[in-house]
Amino acid sequence: MRVALFITCVNDTLFPGTGQAVVTLLRRLGCDVEFPQAQTCCGQMHVNTGYPEEGRRLAGHFVDVFAGYDAVVAPSGSCAAMVREQYPRLARTTPARTAAPAGLLTGGSAPATAERDDSFARRVAETVPKVHDLSEFLVDVLGVTDVGAYFPHRVTYHPTCHSLRGLHLGDRPTRLLREVRGLELVPLPGAEECCGFGGTFAVKNPAVSAAMCADKVHNVASTGAEVLCAADNSCLMHIGGTLRRQRTGVRIMHLAEILASTEAAR
Known part of the structure; x- marks a missing residue:
């Protein structure tokens, strides 16, 4: 199984050992674990503080980055819940084509992230069900x-x-x-x-x-x-x-x- 580690901002910045532990654990259980370098913030802080457009752009980038994996595992119930609960809501209210500001993304790139309502909603619908908290992935997906x-x-x-x-x-x-x-x-x-x-x-x-x-x-x-x-x-x-x-x-x-x-x- 090809699994992506969604590290989250707090873990990437302050607790990198947690991400390393997830990789160690999942590889021990036979998973092919990758760390997509293009991943950024999931947008939770933006949405929670009244900036849904910025959150939506980051959501669009998220589903683009993680779309090709069998599963996405996050060592954070908070960020996993953001993706699972808020992304479908953001998809229902997506305006016409928007692009993420360069400052929000790694490396200064700014790919289009919400082409139109139907495109963004489709990508969200395809990617969001694959996002799991670590314990949920272990128990429900791997069955251990x-x-x-x-x-x-x-x-x-x-x-x-x-x-x-x-x-x-x-x-x-x-x-x-x-x-x-x-x-x-x-x-x-x-x-x-x-x-x-x-x-x-x-x-x-x-x-x-x-x-x-x-x-x-x-x-x-x-x-x-x-x-x-x-x-x-x-x-x-x-x-x-x-x-x-x-x-x-x-x-x-x-x-x-x-x-x-x-x-x-x-």
């Missing part, structure tokens, strides 16, 4: 829950909002974690509650965001876990900052990093 991982630590899992309510991942991530040898999975009180990040929400409402994060950190610390795991590094970054400031000693790790861990790698 035991990926041969080994991680002898006490772990608690935070289901991020987009993973839980956008992609409806349910127990897929925890099913994968339960199969990891040596791992003790402990339930997180109030797991379904938002951590307070929410992209620009944390910027526009810092006091509320900080209070929500403090509640989440209190619950994490109460589990006695060594590691907090999630499928979105943006949320982990937000929670991790408070964990460090409070000197809890709890580490943050993306699901992909735990699943890519093996006894041989110790």
Whole structure:
């Protein structure tokens, strides 16, 4: 299976190890993994802050870049949900031919990205169903829950909002974690509650965001876990900052990093 890694902005910039873990894991499971160099932002920030045209242009570029793959895997429930939920909506409201400004794309190129309503909608319809969160791809597409991982630590899992309510991942991530040898999975009180990040929400409402994060950190610390795991590094970054400031000693790790861990790698 020819699989493309959709790295996402946060991972590409701040957490490249997560992308490397996804590649390691999927290749171990027999996938032919590629990293399309032309990929850029999915447009989530633009759409969420009131710039749908810019978001639409980036969406057009996204479907062009990833159209030829059997599957597209993202280590981010947030960005995967953006593609799955918002791209069809953007396709329904696409104006006549538009092109992405050079500044939005890698290398200064500006290919046409939304030729007409029917063309963009067709490309979205063809590409979007192939986009998956990592845990969804493993469980639903590859049909595996035991990926041969080994991680002898006490772990608690935070289901991020987009993973839980956008992609409806349910127990897929925890099913994968339960199969990891040596791992003790402990339930997180109030797991379904938002951590307070929410992209620009944390910027526009810092006091509320900080209070929500403090509640989440209190619950994490109460589990006695060594590691907090999630499928979105943006949320982990937000929670991790408070964990460090409070000197809890709890580490943050993306699901992909735990699943890519093996006894041989110790």
